Amino acid sequence: xxxxxxxxxxxxxxxxxxxxxxxxxxxxxxxxxxxxxxxxxxxxxxxxxxxxxxxxxxxxxxxxxxxxxxxxxxxxxxxxxxxxxxxxxxxxxxxxxxxxxxxxxxxxxxxx
Amino acid sequence: xxxxxxxxxxxxxxxxxxxxxxxxxxxxxxxxxxxxxxxxxxxxxxxxxxxxxxxxxxxxxxxxxxxxxxxxxxxxxxxxxxxxxxxxxxxxxxxxxxxxxxxxxxxxxxxxxxxxx
Numbered sequence: 001x002x003x004x005x006x007x008x009x010x011x012x013x014x015x016x017x018x019x020x021x022x023x024x025x026x027x028x029x030x031x032x033x034x035x036x037x038x039x040x041x042x043x044x045x046x047x048x049x050x051x052x053x054x055x056x057x058x059x060x061x062x063x064x065x066x067x068x069x070x071x072x073x074x075x076x077x078x079x080x081x082x083x084x085x086x087x088x089x090x091x092x093x094x095x096x097x098x099x100x101x102x103x104x105x106x107x108x109x110x111x112x
Numbered sequence: 113x114x115x116x117x118x119x120x121x122x123x124x125x126x127x128x129x130x131x132x133x134x135x136x137x138x139x140x141x142x143x144x145x146x147x148x149x150x151x152x153x154x155x156x157x158x159x160x161x162x163x164x165x166x167x168x169x170x171x172x173x174x175x176x177x178x179x180x181x182x183x184x185x186x187x188x189x190x191x192x193x194x195x196x197x198x199x200x201x202x203x204x205x206x207x208x209x210x211x212x213x214x215x216x217x218x219x220x221x222x223x224x225x226x227x228x229x
Contacts, residue, residue, distance in 0.1 A: 039216065041216070048210060048220065048222050049159070049219055060217070092159060102161070103160075103161075106158060
């Protein structure tokens with residue numbers, strides 16, 4: 001199975017400051033159709049995961065534009081331009097290029 | 113907007129079968145352009161995809177290797193829902209179970225299933 005390694009696992013941030021999470025894959029996530037099936041999810045305490053970004057950098061409807069995604073091949077990044085209190089929670093990357101789809105281990109974002 | 117509503121027991125005895133259902137509104141279980149997933153989440157395993165079903169003129173079933181011998185996912189077109197059965201459960205199967213749409217765009221509310229006698 002494809003292993004996704006996130007870093008850091010814990011990310012204390014100051015309100016209004018930027019935050020960045022890395023996701024590295026054990027294999028290239030470029031599919032034969034040329035797309036890269038790398039998603040990012042947010043999971044607030046006590047809630048189901050919520051998809052933020054799909055295919056690396058496409059924001060889902062309703063997701064604030066302070067969330068952005070970048071990367072290619074095996075290295076990907078989620079950035080929050082200015083962290084707000086509601087951004088506290090766990091963040092996961094997930095790949096859907098190779099069966100079975102796999103998730104990173106999660107990064108906990110908390111306010112300093 | 114798709115809504116997924118999960119139902120099923122939260123406590124299962126060891127060696128018995130875990131059964132959950134996910135009712136779909138806003139889409140069809142037999143859509144030719146989607147897939148329907150079961151995922152679980154535990155502190156030891158994190159988020160783990162268990163399997164999925166999808167319809168492309170016929171039904172297809174994909175199961176993750178660790179549970180392949182124990183899992184069944186079935187569609188119910190009459191009720192527009194799909195189900196998860198995991199047999200011969202052990203305490204290792206204790207987790208929060210989620211259903212989700214294709215590409216995990218929409219998720220159910222989650223069901224904590226505890227395997228204990």
